[in-house]
Amino acid sequence: MALKDNRKRARSEAEKEARMQAILAAARDMIGESGFDGVTMAGLARRAGLAKGTLYLYVRTKEELFLALFVAAMEDFLVRFEAEARAETLVEDLTRLAREVPLFLPLYARLTAVIEVAVSGAALFAAKRRIGALSARFIAHLARLSGADEGRAAEVGQALMLTMQGAAQFDITARRPQ
Missing domain, CATH: 1.10.10.60 (Homeodomain-like)
Known part of the structure; x- marks a missing residue:
């Protein structure tokens, strides 16, 4: 385009x-x-x-490009999570949204092992700040959905994000774009 x-x-x-x-x-x-x-x-x-x-x-490198794509995918995931996730179907909604947002899981799988290690300090720092802000929004919405206090929601949210990243890394061999 x-x-x-x-x-x-x-x-x-x-x-x-x-x-x-x-x-x-x-x-x-x-x-x-x-x-x-x-x-x-x-x-x-x-x-x-x-x-x-x-x-x-x-963008200076492919990895910097992929990091920008990941941040955009995470933003898309969060917007949909805030609009569509329900307390009664939280796990199903998270799973569905993670799979439906284009490139979210394939990029998440590559985030720490491939992308972050090859991106310069300034670009990585800016992306990490944005990812941190998005994570805070995710946790706040998770707290609203679950009725948990913000501290407990942060623990659960971090565990869910790590689980998604691990699942993405495991799943990457099955449906990985080369």
């Missing part, structure tokens, strides 16, 4: 955000077509309608 007039410099924050969203959409398409290993920065720049140098202003 290329932006209209994509050769023009993105100056405003809205233009920069639109360009980043176009990059992420192009990356999702590439992963869907040829797996994680099929994503190249040159191919992504072409697909997004950008010069390769412009792409590097937004």
Whole structure:
């Protein structure tokens, strides 16, 4: 998905955000077509309608790209969790949402072993801050659903997230995009 007039410099924050969203959409398409290993920065720049140098202003490496995709997938997961999860069907809802949000589980499986170890400090720190804020929202909603106090919800929430990550790592061999 290329932006209209994509050769023009993105100056405003809205233009920069639109360009980043176009990059992420192009990356999702590439992963869907040829797996994680099929994503190249040159191919992504072409697909997004950008010069390769412009792409590097937004993401410096494939792993940084995958981290941005994970944060976006986690945001999508959380928005749906807040809208759809019910106390009576919490486990089923979590499982369903984790599977339905595109790339959430495959990226989660790669997060600590592949992605985070290859991302620079500043980019990793910014992503971790965003993930921390999303996790806090997840825990707050979990507390509302379960009626548990925030401390107990934090313990359960962390256990659930770790369980999802472990399940994703286990499941990755069955349905892994290359």
